[in-house]
Amino acid sequence: MVVALGVAWVLDGLEITIASAVSDVLTKPETLNLSSAQVGLIASVYLAGEVVGALFFGSLSDKLGRRNLFMITLGVYLFGSGLTAFTLGNGTGWIVFLYFTRFIAGMGIGGEYAAINSAIDELIPAKYRGRVDIAVNGTYWAGAIIGTLGTYVLLNHVDLSLGWRIGFLIGPVLGLVVLVVRRNLPESPRWQVMHGQEEAAEQSIAEIEREVTATGVTLPPIDESKAIELKPTDQIGYFALTRVLFKEYPSRAILGATLMISQSFLFNAIFFTYTLVLGKFYGVSSEATPLYLIAFAVGAFSGPMTIGRLFDTIGRRRMIAGTYLISGVLLAISAWLFYAGVLNAVTQTIAWTVIFFFASAGACAAYLTVSEIFPLEVRAKAIAVFFAIAQCFGALGPVIYGALIGEGDEPVKLFYGFLLGAAVMIVGGLVAHFMAVDAEGQSLEDVALPLSATRRTGIVRAEGAGSPFGT
Numbered sequence: 001m002v003v004a005l006g007v008a009w010v011l012d013g014l015e016i017t018i019a020s021a022v023s024d025v026l027t028k029p030e031t032l033n034l035s036s037a038q039v040g041l042i043a044s045v046y047l048a049g050e051v052v053g054a055l056f057f058g059s060l061s062d063k064l065g066r067r068n069l070f071m072i073t074l075g076v077y078l079f080g081s082g083l084t085a086f087t088l089g090n091g092t093g094w095i096v097f098l099y100f101t102r103f104i105a106g107m108g109i110g111g112e113y114a115a116i117n118s119a120i121d122e123l124i125p126a127k128y129r130g131r132v133d134i135a136v137n138g139t140y141w142a143g144a145i146i147g148t149l150g151t152y153v154l155l156n157h158v159d160l161s162l163g164w165r166i167g168f169l170i171g172p173v174l175g176l177v178v179l180v181v182r183r184n185l186p187e188s189p190r191w192q193v194m195h196g197q198e199e200a201a202e203q204s205i206a207e208i209e210r211e212v213t214a215t216g217v218t219l220p221p222i223d224e225s226k227a228i229e230l231k232p233t234d235q236i237g238y239f240a241l242t243r244v245l246f247k248e249y250p251s252r253a254i255l256g257a258t259l260m261i262s263q264s265f266l267f268n269a270i271f272f273t274y275t276l277v278l279g280k281f282y283g284v285s286s287e288a289t290p291l292y293l294i295a296f297a298v299g300a301f302s303g304p305m306t307i308g309r310l311f312d313t314i315g316r317r318r319m320i321a322g323t324y325l326i327s328g329v330l331l332a333i334s335a336w337l338f339y340a341g342v343l344n345a346v347t348q349t350i351a352w353t354v355i356f357f358f359a360s361a362g363a364c365a366a367y368l369t370v371s372e373i374f375p376l377e378v379r380a381k382a383i384a385v386f387f388a389i390a391q392c393f394g395a396l397g398p399v400i401y402g403a404l405i406g407e408g409d410e411p412v413k414l415f416y417g418f419l420l421g422a423a424v425m426i427v428g429g430l431v432a433h434f435m436a437v438d439a440e441g442q443s444l445e446d447v448a449l450p451l452s453a454t455r456r457t458g459i460v461r462a463e464g465a466g467s468p469f470g471t
Contacts, residue, residue: 004181005070005120006136007174008112011077013143013297014171015105019043020272021151021293022164024279024286031161032090032098036276040402043272045099047395049080049106050113051388057111058384059238062377065195066119067187069111074175074182077108082172085165110391114384117371121379122188123208126443130311130368137364138304144297146170152290160286190376193230194450228445228453236451241381244451249374255435256370256382260390262324262428263363266331266421269397270352271296273405280408282345292349299353300360307361316365317436323362324429328422330355335418339411359425366428373437376450 023039026032034042053073061069083101087094117133124132150170154163186208192201209219236244245253278284278292303323311319334351337343343351367383374382404413439447 001123001185002120002132002136004178004185005116006139007178007181008074008109008116009137009140010143010146011171011175012109012112013140014147014174015046015081015109015143015168016043016271017144017147017293017297018151018167018170019046019102020275021148021290022155022167022286023272024275024289025155025160025164028160028286031164032087032095034090034095036280036402036405036407037399038095039276040273040398042099042102043268043398044395046102046106047268047391047398049103050110051106051391051395052103053107053110054114054384054387054391055110055238056107058114058380058387061111061115061118061380061384062191062236065187065191066115066122066380067185069115070119070182070185071179073108073111073115074179075108076111077105078172078175080104080106080108081168081175084168087165110384110387113367113387114380117367117383118191118380119185119188121368121371121444122190122376123186126441128312129372130316130365130440131309133368133371134304134308134311134361134364137367138301138308138360141297141301141304141360145294145301146174148290148293148297152287152294155290156287190444194376226443226445228449230450231452236378236381238381238385241378241385244378245374245382245385249448251435252373252437255431255437256366256373256386257389258428258431259320259324259362259366259369260386261393262424263359263366264390264394265397265424266327266359267363267397268391268394269401269417269421270356272398273401274352276402276405277348277414278345280405281411281414282348284345292345295349295353296356300356303357303359303361304364308364311361311365311368312440315438315440316369317432317438320362320365320369320436321429321433323358323365324425324432327355327359327362328425328429330358331418331425332422335415335422338418339415341411362425362428369437369439372439372444372447375448376444377452 019042026034026039027036053076057069057073080101080103084098084105087098087101120133120136121129147167147170151167154167158166186204187200189201189204192198192204213219274293274296275286275289278289279286284292334355337351338348370386371379371383401414401417404417406413437447445453
């Protein structure tokens, strides 16, 4: 289940890495002959598609269910990304076609986030929710590694005009395999009971319990003091959601928005333009840039996988604040070293590998935060809203940094850009320190009681249900 759901992040990391790895290639006359700003706009259009997809499919996820959206969003992604490979020229019409296909691919991935993070948190035990969610989100960088290796082979052993197109087909091929795996995924029992499907919810829970007890584990009795009475509710629109978030949970809304905006701006700004920095400032050839991206991706992948468990043990507040502050300070230091001219392509990569070891763990925790601190009825929509807000700011990063990079003859501009990214992460860390929710080890209902639920002594029942929903 975790693998099948986590592949959404793999595909996103794959897409962004391929787009970043071929960005310098697309500026060459034998390919599309784009300017640095036009290449940056490709990334921004993709991110804009993610925003639209998150909002549209996030609403459908709360309405139709997590599982039903899995297949649809993946199909949208496959369609958009596959079409990108068929950009056959560099005329105005073909460039518009390129942007359009990136927008559609982004919509599919954006829609995945709302449904996937909801399902993961609603199906993972509270004791392990933090590390599992962070690890799954961290698989973004596994996709980055796959994309980097693929583009390295393609850009060095295939004609450039063909290689970049084949690169954009790697994701769809992987996605087709995942479509088969996802067919057997369960629906979230929490979503089922909230929509009056108490019988189906009972069956889902019973199946999970059978699998657990088959391993020899004895399940403890249900703690009836945790019981709540649930009443299936009508759909809550985005306007009503805004009221819920900023009126009922103002500090949590500020926390979620700040964490998501800061990490999105930093990652999109740095990663989408990484190969431009290597090419323009350090003279690294486009064929060699994937090697540097591999080191970058390995560092970012290692963070969530090695320190993710600490978000469950040391706690959300300390770890989120710590990872944001450390990455911000380290980025400021590396910015000064860059401006002083003491870095080369290798040492710059080492610096960013260390920075994003911490930053990626913090970024994954941002997604964890917005998916666990709001009520069940609006969970997917809340993820979509904060993801959309974050990507609106994040979409500015590649364009801004692309302009700051220019032809690589004014490093002072990029120096100030790096300082801006450092300041944004530090602000995120400070907000986490004062506002983070200590959700480690707590059930989702303890972190945020469903809007239509009340605590009572007894077992959990859906209103009008003939049998208890015992979980």
